[in-house]
Amino acid sequence: MRATKRQRTACEYAPSKSARTVDDRSTSSDDGIGADGEIPSPVWLVGEAIDPSLKNGTYHHLETQSKSETIRKRRRLLGPNCPIFFADNPLKIVRGHMQYLYEENGTPVLDCINNVCHVGHCHPEVVQAGQRQMGLLSTNNRYLHDAVLDYAEDLLSTFPSKLTRMFFVNSGTEANELALWLARIFTRQEDVISLKGSVGELISEKMKGVWARRFCASFRGYHGHSKLLVEVGSHKHDKPGGGGPGSFCHVVECPDVYRGRFRDEDTAGVQYASAVKEVIDELQQKGKGLCAYLAESVPSCGGQIVPPRGYFENVYKHVREAGGVCIADEVQVGFGRVGSHFWGFEIQGVVPDIVTIGKPMGNGHPVAAVVTTEKIAQAFASSGISYFNTYGGNPVSATIAQAVLDVIRREDLQSHALKLGKYLMGELRKLKEKHPLVGDVRGAGLMVGVELVTDRETLEPAKKEAHEVISEMKSRRILLSVEGPLENVIKFKPPMCFSEENADKLVATLDEILSNIEGGVGV
Numbered sequence: 001m002r003a004t005k006r007q008r009t010a011c012e013y014a015p016s017k018s019a020r021t022v023d024d025r026s027t028s029s030d031d032g033i034g035a036d037g038e039i040p041s042p043v044w045l046v047g048e049a050i051d052p053s054l055k056n057g058t059y060h061h062l063e064t065q066s067k068s069e070t071i072r073k074r075r076r077l078l079g080p081n082c083p084i085f086f087a088d089n090p091l092k093i094v095r096g097h098m099q100y101l102y103e104e105n106g107t108p109v110l111d112c113i114n115n116v117c118h119v120g121h122c123h124p125e126v127v128q129a130g131q132r133q134m135g136l137l138s139t140n141n142r143y144l145h146d147a148v149l150d151y152a153e154d155l156l157s158t159f160p161s162k163l164t165r166m167f168f169v170n171s172g173t174e175a176n177e178l179a180l181w182l183a184r185i186f187t188r189q190e191d192v193i194s195l196k197g198s199v200g201e202l203i204s205e206k207m208k209g210v211w212a213r214r215f216c217a218s219f220r221g222y223h224g225h226s227k228l229l230v231e232v233g234s235h236k237h238d239k240p241g242g243g244g245p246g247s248f249c250h251v252v253e254c255p256d257v258y259r260g261r262f263r264d265e266d267t268a269g270v271q272y273a274s275a276v277k278e279v280i281d282e283l284q285q286k287g288k289g290l291c292a293y294l295a296e297s298v299p300s301c302g303g304q305i306v307p308p309r310g311y312f313e314n315v316y317k318h319v320r321e322a323g324g325v326c327i328a329d330e331v332q333v334g335f336g337r338v339g340s341h342f343w344g345f346e347i348q349g350v351v352p353d354i355v356t357i358g359k360p361m362g363n364g365h366p367v368a369a370v371v372t373t374e375k376i377a378q379a380f381a382s383s384g385i386s387y388f389n390t391y392g393g394n395p396v397s398a399t400i401a402q403a404v405l406d407v408i409r410r411e412d413l414q415s416h417a418l419k420l421g422k423y424l425m426g427e428l429r430k431l432k433e434k435h436p437l438v439g440d441v442r443g444a445g446l447m448v449g450v451e452l453v454t455d456r457e458t459l460e461p462a463k464k465e466a467h468e469v470i471s472e473m474k475s476r477r478i479l480l481s482v483e484g485p486l487e488n489v490i491k492f493k494p495p496m497c498f499s500e501e502n503a504d505k506l507v508a509t510l511d512e513i514l515s516n517i518e519g520g521v522g523v
Contacts, residue, residue: 058106062094067104085481086474096121099495099502101479109477110502115447115493118335118360119407123497126363129403133396141168141393148398154405156371158342160351165377167370168393172331172358175368176294178387179354182372183292183325186379254299255307258440258451259459262308269310277318290324292354297344300332303484304449304491306442312348325376328352331368332447335360336408337496339418339445347444363404367397413496417445423500424448424492427507435514437462448492451484461488465517472513478506 055061065073070092074084084090091109095102098120101109111121119126133147141148152166169175253260255272262268280290293315299305316326333344334357345352353376358368369392380387391397408414425441428450432438439453439462452462452469466488473480483491494502 059094059102059104063092063104067092085479086471091474098123098497099499107477109479110505111479112492112494112498112502112506113479113481114495115332115337116359117364117495118337119363119404119411119413120495120497121364123363123403123407125407126365126400126403130365130396130400133399136395138394138396140388140390142388145395145398147395147402148393151398151402151405152393154402155369159355159371162351162373163355163371164374165372167372167377167387167389168397169358169368169370169389170366170391171368172329172356174389174392175331175356175358175370176327176329178370179294179327179356179372180292182354182370182376182380183327185383185385186376187289187291187323187325254302254305255311256302256305257308258442265308268308270314272308273311273314273318276315280318280322280324284322290319290322292325292327293319294327294329296329296331296333297347298333298338298444298447300447300491300493301483303451303489304443304447306444307348309348312345312350316350316352325353326350327354327356329356331356331358332493333444335404336414337417337445337447337493339414339421342414344444361404362397362400365397365400366391367401368392408496411497414445417496420498420500420503421445421448424503424507427503428510431507431511431514434511435518437465437514437518443492446492446494446496446498449483450490450492452488452490461486463487466490468517469510469513472516473509476509478509 063070071090091101092104093101093109094104096111096117099111101111101121103109111117114121117123137145139145148168152168156164156166167178169178253272253275255262255268257263257265257268260268260272262271276293283290295312295315296302297312298307319326328343328345328350330343330345334342334355336342337360338344338347341347343355345355353373355371356368357371361367361369421443424446425443425448428438428441428448431450432441436456437452437454438450439456439459440449440451442449442451452466454460454462454465463482463486466482469490470480470482480490480492483489492506
């Protein structure tokens, strides 16, 4: 790692209170910040806060229509295939504060799944930084601005020394699209393979006028919503109406030591990685070249899969020997969530050629980036194509992102994730000893999956029971969701300010619900 220079806080880029140009709401208690600008201690240190935005115990003053009218309007105006949580009885959320969401009637809901609001919903310091910079300047990054460059320098200091260049974008989808573009230009291969999350097989087809693109995707891969990334990622294209993989794409097995072919932790990493080598060999036998391997460092939508030891080390070795580029998708797992390291790829001691980041980077504000090596960045520049993103890397986004990074450090959220993650998984493993439905508990830091099965020998997925758990948790004002291709993995990816008290409440409630289901009481 490079030595970190003095860290400038986000608020240094904004005017003082007396110079603010935003309206009075920017200094009122409604934003969670005191009138004197003082930032309160994090909720996970002081207990559940009383939100000053409440009026007579509710948030009805924040509504423009009733919940029933909101439901009718959404159904009438938004795309019919835009999903909503708990469609039969959706939540109307009008306020967020740290690890809590609030319904219009003032009811608090414990958020156990929002990995986007990384340091907490409406964290006061992040809110204040954004408000101040929005009142000063918001423009594109074709002008000089210190906040943009100081943030880039600060964030790059968290990466291995060979990763020295950054491209700002707005979302994880944009970041992964750009990463594949960089890889194609750098490798200059006519045929490109992207190995997205595990091992792979091959499909190839020549494309007119461009390099042929051949991607190998993980069995449970998700990297974004663009047409290219949907065709690559089985999380979308394997669903009804998804159209299957693109003609340049193959879906391949995820390195899952619980449900996959190889389950011995000592040998599975090498075994799963060997399939990548088989794909490469087949490509070379056909005279094809290799572009890139793209994978989440901890496959998330696949069910919170933690790859076995040595997996990435061997995959990267095979890919690089074939002239390919290794891309780590850190959009969901980065910024200290895994606890032991700041970036998920560090768990296995590898250094990617390209890293994509997003979601938690802006704590809900749309900002993302691609980080890469000098050689790859120079190859992109030498292509003659300039890269410009209207909103990527604007001063407001950079200032907000800097505030997020400052909070992570000052509140020591990475260490908190490590400690609390170990505690949470320990408590969940006690449930595994008690409840036959719990087949596996796995994860890293505050990225945890609980896989439910109806039979521990056959691993028959307990999809129905998993959805019952989620529904009953919601009725008790705890938000969880189901992931994995079999829809039987309960995911825990809360804001990083989640507390031990929250974890105890979560586990106790889950214990009771599992007992009800297993006892045939129903929920």
